[in-house]
Structures are given as C-alpha cells and as structure tokens.
Amino acid sequence: MSAWTWLKFVTFLWLLRKAFKLARWLIVAAAAVVAWPVTVVAGTGYAAAWLRGWPPARVYRAAAWALIVTAAWLAALEASDPGFLATREPGRAWGMGWDQFTVAGLARTFALLAPVAVPAGLALAGLIWAWRIYAITTGLGGVRASAPMAFDRRQWRRQIRTAKGLANAPGAVPLLARSGQIPVGGTIRAIGHRWRPVLALPAAACARHMVIVGATGSGKTNLMIRLWAGWFTATLQTARAGRGDRPLLVVLDCKGGRDARRKADRTRRLLYGAGARRVAIWPDEARLCLWDLPPDELTVLLYQMIDSGTGAAAYYADVLQAVIILAVTAPGGPPLSAAAFLDRLNARWLQKAWGDGRHLAEAEHARAAARHLPDIQLRYATLLRRLGPALDGPGTLAEADAWYCILEGTRERSVAEAQAMALTELAAHAATSLDGEPRAILLAADDYSAVSGRVPLSNLYERGRSLGIGVQVSAQSWQGLGATEDERYRIAATADGGVFVLRTPHPEPLTALAGKRRVLETAHRLIGGAWGDEGTTREQRAWTADPDLVRRLDVGQACYIHRGAATFVQVARPKPSPLSLPPPPAPIAPVPEPRSEPAPAPDPWPSPASLDDIFGPEAP
C-alpha cells in the first residue's frame, strides 16, 4: 500500500467516524425538536438539578409524583371518551400544535400535553443528569482534565445551599417527623445511604449507642440538643400511645462553666416545648441522693470514688474496702446521708453496731481496722465535702423527665470524675430498679473525656448496653474518645446508632468506619496538551466519607456514618413548634419579705443563730 492510499484510507475512516457522530447528534436534535414539550420539561428539570445540586433520585421522585397528574388526566379522558381512546389524544394534540406556530399556540399544545410531557420530561432529565454525573466522575466527560474536581466542588457548593435552605424552612425539619423518626437536617450528599431531602434517624438509633465528634464551634451542641429533643419527643409519644416507657434523659455536661449553664437553660426550654413536665438542672437547682443506692452498689461506688492505688498500696485498698463494707452493711441499714456515713467510720460505732454477738467475724474486722479508721474517715470527709451537698439528697432521677447534670470537669477534674461515677451509678440503678416506674433512659455525656480518668468511656458503653440504656457520647476529637487507640476504636466501632463527625482536624479513623467504595478512574492519552481519543479505565477504591471533605466542613455541617455509608447533612437549629409554646409569663412583682413570727421577748432557748450547733449548717 502506497502512502497516498494509506492517507486516503485514514482520512476516510476519520470522516466516517465524524459522520456517524454528526448523524447521531442530528437524530438526537430532531427527536428533541419533534418531542419539544418533553424536551422543554427535560431541559428545565436538568437545569434545576444542576443548579440545586440535586441527585438524580430527586428528579425521578418528581417524575413519579407527576404521574398522579397523568393518572388524573387519563381518568378524565376515559370519563369523557370511553374505550381507551385516550391514548390517541396526545398524538392528536401534538399534531395540531404544528399548525399553530405562535406563542399562544405552543402554550396551548404544551398545556394539552403537560400531563404526559411532565413526567416523561422529568424522567428523561433524571437519566441525562445521572449520565452526566457518571461521565464526569469517571473521567469520560468534561473538556479539561480538572473537570471532575471542578464539577464536584461546584456541586458541593450548590448542595450546601439547597440543604441550608431546607434546614431554615420552618416546617421542613421539625423535632419529630410524622413517621416517628428524628429529623436532623437537610441532606447535603448521601454516599451509600438512600437519599432523602431531610436526614431522619429512627428513635431507636438514639436509644442505642452514638458517638459525636467535633471541634469547638463546629455545631456539636446544636446537633446534640436536637437529638435529645427528638428522642424525648418520640419516646414520649410512644409512651402516651402505650407502646413504651416514659423517657428519662440524663445529660452529663462534663466541662461545666458558664457555657454549660447556657446550654442547660436552652435544653430545658426546648424540652419543655417538647412536652417535658420537669427538667432538673443538677447541682444548681436540684439534688440527688447517693444514699438511695442499694448497699452493694453503694459499697462499690464509695470504694471506687477514692483513689486507692495499686502495688504496695493494695494492702491499704483492701482495708479501705473492708471498712466501707462494714460501714454500709451494718445492721440497721445503710447510711442515709454523708454525715451518717462519716459517723460510721469510727471504731466505737462499728464495734457497737457489729457487737451484738451474732456477727463475731465482722466485729473482729472492725477491731482490726480500728487504727486505720481516722485516716479513712478523713479521706471520705474531704471527698464528700468537695462533692458538695448535691449528691446528699433529697431527690431521685425518677422525679424529673430530664436531668441536666453539670460537672466541673475543667475546673475540678477529680471531683467531677467522682460525680460522674455517682451519676452513672444512679442512672444504672434507675434502669434496673424494680420499685419505680420503668423508664426508657438515654444517658448523654458531652465531652466525657474531661471526666473519663477513672471510668473509661468503653466501660460506660458496655454498662449502658448491658442495662438497656442508650448512651450518647461526644468528644472534641478522636483522641478525646479514649486513652488508647484500642479503646477509641472499640468505642467508635461499636456505635450501632451511628457516628456523627463534624469539623475536626483528624477525622481519618472515624471516616475509615464508612469504608471505601469502588469508583472508576479513566486515564486519557494526551496529544499535544489536549486529550486524545485513547485511554484506559480501571477500578479504584475511594473513601466513602472523604476525610478532606470532613476537615473542611462548615459550622453546623456533619457527616453521619452508619453501616458503611455516609450522609453529609446541614444540621437544623432545634426549635419546638411555635404553636406549642406557652404564653410568656407575666412580669413577676417584687417578692414581699416573709412573714416573720413575732419572736418571744424573753427566750431562754438558743436563738436562731445558734441552731446550726444543733442541726448542722445544712440540716433541715
């Protein structure tokens, strides 16, 4: 073959290819013109999807809704012209449309064909949009090599705008959906999960174990309060329907400070709006009684509250434990207050209590421990004084619908740790107690790492699981979840209610829980700085929840990871329905001074100032 023949052959092949392409486009253009009402709807649907960052599923759903109109139209046609003659109507209307090539004529034809053209056009728009996304993300489409990145960036921006619009709409993200699910916010992007405009979690997910990780100012509090209010509303409605127990929400705010008070106040207002009757803020406004615990649990707790050490100190720890057992399980019942407990840490008291002749071994133990008792009493006196009166009663968890417990974990870590232990124990007792009304309990620990020194988070988790208590834990970072990598992984990997990751500098271990997904990557051959016709496509693995995307999340945006899939969401600020809010209270008039009893002039009995000598400063 000569060079000239070869050149002619190559040129012919090139022309043939181009002719095919041209013919294909001409056929498409002709079809678009012929079915112009469908083309108009498809173009509009495609543009809307592109501009709003919708996934194809959103467009398909719109097409499905439009089928209702088609059904109504067919019914109307059948009623006016029986015998399935309705099928001819679109063709007739379309044919007539070509004779009236005016704006009014075209509008009339479109109106006549709309019941068919709208669903068909929207379905076509969904298909084209799905193809476009596929082509761009796999590298088959686009003019430049950077097209996939530019497309993704642009779509992310538009998806956020749409999700924010939805999150700000008053009725789009209520505290509780009609289906009983807990709406979280507008969906930005769903990868692996089924796409819905609003991400909503089943109430059962909150009643299991959930982890929330986000840096300060990332919107973690908003998210947590929304989940608490949603869980509370859902559980309360279930209880009112007779299908479950009444809710009991116990929040441990482990950082404390002024910010915690603001959060507590906000949570309380929201829960009152959601139907709570009593929301107690501990220790500022309400108390709990540690001494209500059964003797066995009280013994273990009192022992754990004191740092007893290991190694050579184990001897002392054993003595300490023996003394607590003697003091708590003494005949006559356990102590009812801190003062009563401290009174018992006395050699004479213990020997008298156990010296009835029927408890010879215990009496012997009391005698043996006598020389340690002043030290032990001193330690417990110091601890109980630092814990304050808020754990000395009166009060039980059952008395309120929700408890917001503020622990000063930043200021007084050791005290907050002991308080956290006690509160957790009280929650566990409330879950297992057969005396009172059974309650559905959610224990939420905000920034638990501030108090996790003595009770690791994994213990809290396992305890909650064994008792049927939902446990929700938040931390500022992956490192805040636990002391060791193993513990952190155990906490995150067993969160069967899901993991929320907000903006955080090191999200990789959490996003790894969502795993990877298969993606196609196309490599093009470059010819003179432009893409050629040749290339290869191969299968690759990409993050399901992209850690770089998580790192760049804005305030109020979160990534929900559950069952190997991820949904990015714009969390909506929790607000109860304005219709349920009570009217603002009337301004409170100044409080009059209490009526004082006319004091008897000659009173030989101690004056009120010296009552403390008799009752103690805190005694009633």
Place this chain on the structure above:
Amino acid sequence: MTTTTPNPFRALGLPERPDLTDEQVRAAWRNIAAATHPDRPDGGDLARYTAASAAYAELRTPWARSEAYADLADQADDGPATAPIPVISGEELPPEPPWQLLRALTQVPARICSGRPLRLAIRGLIAAVLALIVLRLIPGTPAAPADVFGLILWFVLTGRKDLAPPPER
C-alpha cells in the same frame, strides 16, 4: 418531686411564689424552729416543728420551690401534677378520633402565620396565575382539570415546608 406537705409555703408562713430566695426560706424556717423546737423549756410545738421542717426540706432549693409551686397550681386546677401520664393499653396505636383531621385543619391558619406566609403567598399566586392561564388556553378539555390538579399538587407538596410544624412535633 412529690409534694409531701399539703402546702409547704403556708407551713413556713411564706407567700406561694416560685421565686423566693434561699435566705427567705431559711429565715422563715429558723424563726419557726426557734419558736417551736421540742427542746424548748415550754415543750415547743412538735407538730408545727415537724411540718415546718418537712416544708423546709421541700423548699430549700430554687428548683424544688418552683416544683412545689407548680404542684400547688396544678392542684388548684384539675388534680395533682404528679399524676402519671395516662397510658393507653394495647399494642396498637389508638384509632385517630374523627375530629383529628378537623383539628389539624383548624391549626392550618396558625401554622401559616407562624411559618413563612409571604413565600406561601407567592407560591400560591404562581399556581393560581398558571391555573388561570391553563383554563383560558384549553377550556373544557380533559387536560385542563389535570393541569390544575397538578398545580395544586405542586403547591401542596412544596408549600408544606413553609408551614410551622404542628404542636406535637
């Protein structure tokens, strides 16, 4: 918190208010305790002392005072506030009463007012104008009611989010 004293405020000679201070409550109790303590030479008044002590135990914190106040207010209305939430027996949800839909409908104006009424009005105006155009272009054809129905459906589906949520949600 269950109210154990019939009226703890009265037992301490205090006005029935939730906003009393700790000092006011404590001062009231100390006065009564000093006057009625059983260790007094005249024997005191044990019953009154016990009632005052119980009332003080009940009113010593701000939260407890607001609860006691709420209990009294509820007792004045229908019954004790501590009554458990009524539980409806059975596994299935109770059937919706026939007036439930009516109640939901009566809430619509309030939900519109508390939502985004302007957006709803614009949406409604667009739907109405398009419906009028359709009725003018293709009067009497089966497509006309279908198109109008489609516009109403669009208005209802897209306008829901502009309404405030119902009270129970």
